Amino acid sequence: MTQTSDVDVRDMGSITIELDHALAIRSVDHAWDLRADSFGAIECTSRFVTGTSILTFITGGTTRYFYERLYRWVIDTGQTVRLPYRCDAPDRTRHMEALIERVPEGLRCVHTTLCVSPRPATLPRLAFASTAPLTIVPFCSICMSVSWQNRWMNLQNACEAGLQLGPSALPVACTVCLSCSHLRKRLTSGPLTDHSVSP
Template identity: 25%
Template sequence: MNVIYKVDSDAVIQDIGGSWDFFAKENEGPHLLSSNVVGTSLWTYIIDSSTRKLYQDIIVRVLDTAEPVNFRYRCDSPGMKRFMNMNITKEGTGVLFNSSVERVETRSPEVYFSIKSKSLAKIIKRCSICTKLNDGTGWKEIGPWLSEGNFDNDDINLSVMYCVCEKCSRSIRTIPGRQTLYTGVDSRR
């Protein structure tokens, strides 16, 4: 399954293809159907500033160099871990994003995420790329984090603040033999 979208140089979504609508319906996102998304800004759908900055830098790099950017990331739902691959290429005066599913694993218990206010005392960070969590003790996969006794009920509701961890930011921003992109990452662990 591929989810494809094209943005112009101002990051306005110009076209959608592949399994976009199927993916939106399967994930209870009827408001994200192509008919509702085309013509809107990509930034409407990227919540945190570090992920937004990463995507802004990628768009600029792809438009300036015409060199593709490819990276692996996670796009999980409450009951599934989705291991994805993103391929970003220049197409005309815009940028084409092509996400493909590499594999899917069932997650148990189900984990639900909501956005947490930065002003609350304890902040759990979630990387937008690898989906690891950081509660101030380091970045961990959700399973090991839960097994440390943080929760013990069947379904888990976590309030998180999204960001991009340093490891993911480094791996996406660095191309061997080329200048590194913007490095303003959230390295606080």
Template identity: 25%
Template structure:
């Protein structure tokens, strides 16, 4: 699959309202199970309508605030995985006039993976909640340990489970340190 974009950009104003997105951003949204978004439908909405998880939102807000206060850019590594593909990305944030920001997602590496039902938004879910780190996409085992998706699914013996647990977004200890305010 080579038809996915490698760079996508959005611009937000001082209140995190989306001012503009490019065609590649919309293409990414499509790949991540938010099909049918047009530029007109996105501009004017809060960025947070499109970010999954309170923890991720909280950290992004801190990073954005730091960029605005210092008028300096930031580069944050993150993962943007789908059921059949892992994507290592960087979000590059640049300050713009009047506390607006421009953020560019850059795809560093993508790899095919065997289908992971846990990441399929169409899969049926139970009431059991499983935490996934918003940044590195590892999942948390009952003992508190964070594991990569595939070994985590194996350790939890989720292959035969139906329906699958619901994924909730959190942040693991490593990513909390990595994204901490410097």
């Protein structure tokens, strides 16, 4: 159940995506379209995304590889995976879980909002850089931690350690941190049952 004191309708419940064996989107549920409409993202509604590879919607080569390995492994083994992850908005943090399971046509992916809380206004706005300026900060697309002073930490701790304070943009590059990469390594090292990795 979603926990929050002030839940936006866009944060409620779950959305379901079904993929074929080539990882193209076969279908999305009504909740997907409702969220896309509420965000004003008409180009993300079912009529536009059906038939498109899910990987085209994932930013960063390392992150795409992470998810492709995850999807392929579930298809190959039939094992179900639960992956906790973060999907924040500028004004709030969202703790999510993806349930990925094999179905005859390919995969069913159910994304559920677990917890929503206000995002501190003192934290910088993240700007996803297409190039790599000298000041770019590695950012984990799974748990939303950043690499600062040679270690991965959440953004608030990094800011308290001197990264940056205030609402100005912080250029980041999407990747996968060491903790979240552990799941990908496990996928290639042997059988994996219902496995979760904590951000």
